[in-house]
Amino acid sequence: MSALTPASSLHHRRDQAWPFWPLVPLYPYGQRPTQRVEVVKDQVWTFEQFQGIFYVVVPIRMTVVRLEPTGLLVYSPVAPTPECIALVRELENRYGPVKYIVMSTVTGIEHKVFVGPFARQFPQAQVYVTPNQWSFPLNLPLPWLGLPRHRTHMLPADSAQAPFSDQVDYALLPPIDLGLGPFGETACFHRASRTLLLTDAIVAIPAEPPAIVQIDPFPLLFHARDTATDPIVDTPENRRKGWQRIALFAFYFRPSTLDVAKTAEMFKEAKQAPVRSRQHYFGLYPFRWRPAWHQSFQALHNHGQLQVAPILQTLIFNRGPQAVLDWAKTVAAWPFERIIPAHLAAPIAATPEQFLAAFEFLYREPAAAANRSLPEADFDLLHQIEALLLSRGISRPRQPAPSVDKK
Known part of the structure; x- marks a missing residue:
């Protein structure tokens, strides 16, 4: 590939510009390249960017699914740079407008910060938000966080009440009390493509660097x-x-x-x-x-197997293990064939049984906990952080682990 000329280089930088990076000052700051990948032909697309701190960069991902007879649903928006929006417009020209935008997490500021700016690019789209939202240091109303006042809605507890329920199911992880605020996310299942959409709950770690971070x-x-x-x-x-x-x-x-x-x-x-x-x-x-x-x-x-990230294992999911397991079982009832999380590898070919197995570390029995193949010594700093948060009353203590379900 030939080198960019100065004029085209400048145009390229403008297309990838993200001027609001000081709100969450993560590398690469004001420049956010986007890669679009068609995962399922004419049905599912991922939009990948990358971000990090001290050059510890990982992919961050938005997923778009096609609705019938026309329209698109956007799950967990990324930075709406001109390049990103142009790539979405191309899909709109073929498959209809963005109808719904799902704010899929309660805690992840690196996801939430983009929802308002993204929604403003699509003024006809309805925004659906995972319940129990909060912000720190001040718990501000959603419109103060940039979400459009008259078209932002909480996802109903019953997914059948959502306007896209004929094509997309969802399951709300009950809020896990972390002390400062709750953790929660929404898993979505796109029936037509048999694709499960997640935010942070599950990852698979590739041995090779993802294409987006090699830009x-x-x-x-x-x-x-x-x-x-x-x-x-x-x-x-x-x-x-x-x-x-x-x-x-x-x-x-x-x-x-x-x-x-x-x-x-x-x-x-x-x-x-x-x-x-x-x-x-x-x-x-x-x-x-x-x-x-x-x-x-x-x-x-x-x-490359499915797993719950060590941070979530140590600091979050063990604060509400039964609620997490109940949610995981609800998700595993869907007949998905692939998983698209918001980070690391995607798509991941996986069965509901493999998804459920990733949560076995939450059970009480030593044999289930020992199923975790990660070296315990690598958790030392996370355990130190946990102890510090507990000693200062910032975090809630762990909850009792449930027994293994023998059914």
Whole structure:
């Protein structure tokens, strides 16, 4: 592919511009490239962007499904850049207007922040919001958060009452009290394509870096280094290595195979770094990976199988295990063939039985808990965070785990 000319490069940047990035200041800040993928021909599309902090970048995903006889439903909007909106308009021209926008989460600000701006691009669309919304530090009304006042509705508790119930089912995860506010999300099932749409509840972690994060490979290459003095070299091996380390950061914050350099050592190495620009954090690179980090990733990857992210296992779902399991069983009653979560790999070929198995860590029996293949040492920082939140009265204590259902 030939290099962009200065004029076309400027046009490209304008198409990907997201001027409201200071509201949630995540990398890549004011530039948000979008990739559209047709998952099921003429029925389901994903729109992927990426975001992160300290170059720990992961995909964030919106899903669009076609309604009959005409129209579209949008699940969990991403940043409505000119490029993103143009890609949606192309679908509208073929399949009809965006009729419904679903705000699928209660807690995830990285999802909620885009719903209002996205809805303003489609003034005829009705916005349906997962109940029990809250904001911090002030619990503001939804219109104050940018959602259109006269066309924003709470999703009814009974999904049969929703205007799209003839084609899309949904299940509301009952609010899990976390202390500051509840956690909740809405799972949707598009019957025609047998596709399950989720936000954060389930992920599958790919061994190779997703295509969207390879648009800007610098974060991958930044984390592929072993010391600050290593040059940044773009190779497939380094992209893979950087991605796998990013996954460990994203899910554990600090896995057991990661050490942090002492301040004096870090500054000494920074002086020897081949590049010391602001983009390179002035040569500062505190990470020291032990040789076993790759085994840690392989356990997390687990052959790409469905799993609940370690953060949700440790800090969230164990605050209401029975409610989570009841919700998972409701979702597993749908005959889906694939899952599209809002992060990491998608689409994931999966059965309801495989989906339900991902929640077995919530059961009381040791055998069920031991089914978790992740190294317990990698959870150390998450357990420390949990203890700190509990000691300060910020988090609610864990709830008793239910017994294994023998049925």
